[in-house]
Amino acid sequence: MPDKGSRRVEVRKAQSLGKSSLGITIPKAWASSIGVEPGSPVYLELRDDGILIRSMGREAVRTSSIHVMSSSTVDEVLRMVISSYLRGDESMIIKFDAVNPSVKEHLFRSIKVKLAGVELIEESPAEAHVKVLSLQTQLPLGKLMSRMWLTVRGMLRDSLDLIGNSDGELAEDVTARDDEVDKTYLLIHRLINMAIAGTIQLKSVSLENRMELTPYLLVAKSVERSGDHAWRIAQWAPNLVLAGPAIGAIKELGFKVLELSNAALNAFIGKDTEIAMKILNQRNVLLNERMEAMTSMHDVPADSRGFALLVIESLGRIAAYAFDIAETTLDGYS
Incomplete structure (x- = not known):
């Protein structure tokens, strides 16, 4: 890249090179910094806000290096791996100090559960x-978002069915599906970051419009958080076996929230501002x-x-996310 002290903005005039082409010169120092020389092929992409020019000769694999100390926890290392994944890195070198083999096994299992399309290629005691x-x-x-929401919708419906029902197998199933929601969300986040950076094309x-990327990220986060709350409800629901008639009040509120959230997501996907x-x-x-549902809890043991x-x-939090999605739809497509 050009030195920090060099100019990063230039004004150049377009020159006619024929009936269908224009030529624009670029500073030689800029060209050299990205490996472009006379005769070098370059990649051009028409964007909403301009034209992207990228060298085709220096398509290096984006690699990150992660150092795992003996004191590092699995969660800390997983967080670093996820950050690399979200940046759009294609390869990660994980270097280990003296780490317990069971910790490494737990780490690789967590990576597989959380991240889509990730494979362990090589492993040695010192690095992976x-x-x-x-x-x-x-x-x-749009399809990834719909798939994520269908999973969350099923989780919420089953969580509501668990109220007053001690079905441990169903509760475990809801927990497993939360991992799938997280995996899809992280994939969406990665794709959006890569599209913003220009490493993948919008198509x-x-x-069609780069301005849609931020709304998609906001909505994806709202759906992912809704899944987290559906998971929480599944953990608490079996403890409501003795809630009596109040169970009906909670379920009624829950299914209204489910219907509201479903309508909000469909409105976003369909760009339906009305x-x-x-x-x-x-x-x-x-x-x-x-508030009425909370008031009815006074008679609950x-x-x-x-x-x-x-x-x-x-x-209430899931409903708030539905309203956030509706606001994003209005802001993005009005």
Whole structure:
């Protein structure tokens, strides 16, 4: 790259090179810094805000190096791996100090669960080489978002069914699906970062306008957080076996929130601002229904009341994410 002291902005005049082409000169120092010489092929991409020029001769594999100290926890290392993944790195070299083999095994298992398209290529006592598979086909963000929401919707529905029901197998299934939601969210986040950086084209994620990238990231995060709350409800629900008639009040609120969230996501995918506005108009109505549900918990036995209020709080958070999605739809497509 050019030195920090050099100019990074230039004004040049376009020159006619024929009936269908224009030529624009660029500073020689800039060209040299990205490996472009006379006769070098370059990659051009027409963007909404200009034209991207990138050297085709220096397509180096984006690699990160992660140092794992003996005191590092699995969560700390996993966080560094996820950061590298989100940046769009294609390869990671994980270097280990004296690390317990069981810690490494736990780390690799967590990476496999959390990240899509990641493979352990080489492993030795001192280091491991992790590779992220390249995109071979289009991965439409809309379809990925719909898939993530379908999983969250199923989680929430099953979590509501668990209220007053001690089905341990169903609760475990909800927990497993939360990992799939996280994996899809991180993939969406990675693709958006790569599209922003220009390392993949917009058409590879089936978008036409770069301005859609940020709304998709915001909505993906709201859906992922909704999944977290569905998971929490699944953990608390079995403790509401003694909640009596109040179970009906919680479930009624829950299914209204589920319907609201489903409408909000569909409005975003369909760019339907009219539906988004109708959803936002329900904000006060849902707030009142939530307060009524909390009031009805006064008759719930003390050993269940705390869990009941936690469930209602999580339902309120999921509803808030639905309203956020509706607002994003209005902001992005009005």
